Amino acid sequence: MKALLTALVTAGALVGSGVADAQPVRLAAAPDIPVSAVRADLDQLQSIASANGGNRAHGRPGYLASVNWVKSKLDAAGFTTRVQSFSRNGATGYNLIADWPGGDPNDVLMVGGHLDSVSAGPGINDNGTGSASILEVALAVRSSGFQPRRHLRFAWWGAEELGLVGSTHYVNSLSTTDRARIKTYLNFDMTGSPNPGYFVYSASGQPSGSLRVQQVLQQYFSSIGVQSELTSVGGRSDHAAFARAGIPVGGTFTGAEGIKTSAQAQKWGGQAGVAYDRCYHRSCDTTSNVNATALDRNADAIASALWTLAT
Numbered sequence: 001m002k003a004l005l006t007a008l009v010t011a012g013a014l015v016g017s018g019v020a021d022a023q024p025v026r027l028a029a030a031p032d033i034p035v036s037a038v039r040a041d042l043d044q045l046q047s048i049a050s051a052n053g054g055n056r057a058h059g060r061p062g063y064l065a066s067v068n069w070v071k072s073k074l075d076a077a078g079f080t081t082r083v084q085s086f087s088r089n090g091a092t093g094y095n096l097i098a099d100w101p102g103g104d105p106n107d108v109l110m111v112g113g114h115l116d117s118v119s120a121g122p123g124i125n126d127n128g129t130g131s132a133s134i135l136e137v138a139l140a141v142r143s144s145g146f147q148p149r150r151h152l153r154f155a156w157w158g159a160e161e162l163g164l165v166g167s168t169h170y171v172n173s174l175s176t177t178d179r180a181r182i183k184t185y186l187n188f189d190m191t192g193s194p195n196p197g198y199f200v201y202s203a204s205g206q207p208s209g210s211l212r213v214q215q216v217l218q219q220y221f222s223s224i225g226v227q228s229e230l231t232s233v234g235g236r237s238d239h240a241a242f243a244r245a246g247i248p249v250g251g252t253f254t255g256a257e258g259i260k261t262s263a264q265a266q267k268w269g270g271q272a273g274v275a276y277d278r279c280y281h282r283s284c285d286t287t288s289n290v291n292a293t294a295l296d297r298n299a300d301a302i303a304s305a306l307w308t309l310a311t
Contacts, residue, residue, distance in 0.1 A: 030307035031144050033136050035296035039287075041132035042124055044069060046287045049122030054283065057119040058159040059091025066115050067094050070135055070156055074098045077142045079154075086158070086169040093158035095166045100141055103151035108181050109310050110153045111137070111302065112167065113188040114160030114238055121283040125290055126256070130188035131156055133299040137306060148310035150183070157238050160189075167238035171245050184213060184248050184309060187239035188302055192295035193254035193277040195270040199231040201251045206233070206243055213250025213309065220304040226297060227267050252301055254294050256280045 045066060049055055052062030067083060074081050079098040086093050096115070113130035117123020138154045140146075159165035171179065187201070200217045203210035214230070221228040231253060233239060239249040255276025265272035279285040 030300070030303040031140050033133070033140060033296075033299040033303050035292055035299065037136050038129075038132045038295055038299050039290075039292065041135055042128050042287050042290065045128045045132065046122055046124055049117065055119050055121055056115070056117040056123055058088060058093050058116050058162055058165075060119070062122075063116050063158065064094060067096050067156065067158075070115065070131070071096055071098075073135060074138065074154075077139050079138065079142075084170060084173070086166060088159050088162055088165045093166055095158050095170050096156040097170070098138060098154045100138070100148075100152040100154075103148050103310070105151050106181050107150045107183050108153050109148070109150045109184050109186075109306065110155060110182050110242075111186045111188070111306060112155035112157060112238060114158070114166070115156040116158050116161055116166075117285070118161050118281045120281060121279070121285045124285050124287050125192055125194070125277055126190050126280060126285060127160070127188075129190060129192035129290060129295055129298075133191055133295070133302055134188055136299060137303045140303060141306075146307065146310075150310045152306070152310060153182075160238055164235075164238055164240055168241040171241040179245055179247075182242070182247050184209065184250075185239060185242040186213065186302070186305060186309075187237055187249060187251035188298070189237040189251070189253060190256060190277065191252060191254055191298035191302075192290040192292070193256070194289050194291050195260055195274050195276050195278070196254040196291045196294035197260065197264055197268060197276055198226050198228045198294070198297070199253040199255065200228045201233045201239070201249065201253070202230040203250070204230075204232070206250075207246050207248050209248030210250055213248060213305065216305050216308050217250060217252055217301060220301045221297070224297065224300075229264075250305075252298050254291070254298065
């Protein structure tokens, strides 16, 4: 996550968000994503970092090892994968793209997050959490026998920490026709912060169609009794390249270096006056820097949004 996303309004409070005036959104049944599986993936990413100088940063061996490991899991599950390379700061970077066979190829629902860490640490919350959650949701598509109407595409981006480089390269590399086929992009960047907030990307200022994504994610959290807040996403993570291309975007976020307020601690638990993630962009962003409850809820939110929007 490049920088803190600023909270706007308390969700649950739909007034002023446009949700109160919109048609109700029916949530399709999605499988429960086992948090144990997501945490096992985080253990693997930690092991990769530990074996490669303590990080998984762009241009470092830990990043390519991370790409190869995720790719091997997807290949074994029957996804069509490809690795897209690009250059930044004299080093080669990589995006991993995985398509699930089937669905309407002219109506693509895409889910992504960045796989790279900063050079200072292993990047387990930022963004191992989003990367591992997306991986487990992708694997659940196969194991559940889900047959979506829309074509599903998943992505793990490189060099986000250097300025959204990988995702921008991907969008810019698409032909006009292929870009138009992507109808929605969901982004998940930091989903298990140790002192978590529950933020949903605001549709305000985003391409038309983003409100639908916002509603689906808000309604999921409401369905499990969690009050979410809207956050202004701006251009601070990998959704930005898609938004600039006019593609509807959305996502969730559990907070970075921003400080949890007393009101937020009252409704979410945790510590007021303390950062959502005190190890943000530091060497202590390890597997001990993750809140299992937030990780579990956000993995399930990703699955719920995908199942709902894909049908």
